[in-house]
Each structure stands twice: as structure tokens, then as C-alpha cells.
Amino acid sequence: MIHESTLPYQGGQGGSNLKSIFNLIITSYLLPFVVWKRGKYYLKVDKNGTSQECPNCGAITGKKSLSERVHRCDSCGHIEPRDTASAKVIENRGKNAVGLTVLENACGGDLTGVVQLNLFDLVKSL
Template sequence: MDLDFRTWAKGMLGKHTLDAGFGQFFDILAWVCWKRGVYFGKVDYRYTSQICPNCGINTGKKDLSERIHKCPECHYEINRDVSAAQVICQRGITAVGQIVLENDCVGGLSGVYNNLDKCFGSSKPKL
């Protein structure tokens, strides 16, 4: 996910947003992930509330007041925010799969497969 902090700076908080150091957030997050041996990557965050996580069809633009995702094709219904999170997770899994194929000789990506269980609601205990 890539957040555009420049748009936040134009908002109500303006310069305070930039002063808070949000621009370094991803650098710090990437470093912490590297330090702990966990893979960190960015995915495209756009149109996540318009894509059905079940069948992948574009369901079109929704009003902010519409809180439930309802797919006209597969009839999948879920909270809109949960749906968007599932789409982001699927994009991340796809991106990791491409990286693993490209860097197959590197020896894998430590920490990736352990964290993918969170996307699918696994009830494994946290170690």
C-alpha cells in the first residue's frame, strides 16, 4: 500500500502532517521488517473497494454511505472495509508470488508465509 502524504498535507492539518514525520514511516517500517526477517512490500491501493475479493470483478464506484460490498456477479456480501483489505491482501500475495518466481535462487523470503495466515483468518496461536 502506498500512502500519498502530499494529499494529507493539503488537508485540514496541512504543515503539521509533514512536520510529524509521516514521510519516513515506510522507511522505518521497511527497516523494522528487514531487522525481524519479515518481507515488506507495497501494493497498489487504488480501486480496492470497487473490486470483488471473491470473483475479481469491478463492481463500480460506491458512495461512502454504502458500507456493505455486494457483488452482482457472485452475490458475495461483506463489510466494505473488510472487502478492500482482502483485495489488498490478495494483491500482496500475488506480488510476493512474482517476487518468489523472479528471485527463486535467493533462497525464499523469510517471514512471508508465516504472515499470510493473517489474510485468511487462520486461528494459529501467535508465537
């Protein structure tokens, strides 16, 4: 099972435009196709608020500056690197979407911002 956060394409910024286009192609077409061919499940999850949500208890910890690299939750005392915490939040949202048991998310258990792709939509987009 693969859960991916949605990242907007920002073309024309900087000198690495070719790299941005290549990354867009991989995440939009190649990755879903390879996952489908291997019989696995692919899901895009909204990235909004992943650095503000605690992966352990689901509490909102507030906005952080880019220089703040550690996630600290005042509600449960959970501490870990910020990027790791965001990845776990994305995983929790993906598990919620497919009905696996995880902790309730900050949205109160509803799947706001989760987009599920089925096999037919995936094949039509190729």
C-alpha cells in the first residue's frame, strides 16, 4: 500500500524545470501504474496540515517555522523529527481512507482532503 501526498507543480521556478517535469511524470503516471501492475493499492492524500497534526494522538500542534525541525505535542508528549511525523500523518490518513484501524485524525475521523483512486480511473488516466 502506498500513500502519497499531493504536491502542486510549480513550473518555471528556478533552473531545474526539467527535474520538476520529470518528478511530476513519475508521481502522476509511472508510480500509480507500477503500483497497479504489482497488485498493490495506491492513494493520494492531501498534504495540508501534516506538519501541524500529531501522528500519535491527532491533536493540532499549530504552525511551525521552517527552522523548527522537531515535532513536539503538548497533548501527549510525543517528540520526533518533523518530517517523520508528517510522513506518519500521511500514512494514518491513507489507512483511514481504506478502513484500517488507526488513531482518530485531527478532522474527527472524517476523511476531509483524501482522494481515492480506483483501478478504472487510474487506467483511464494513462
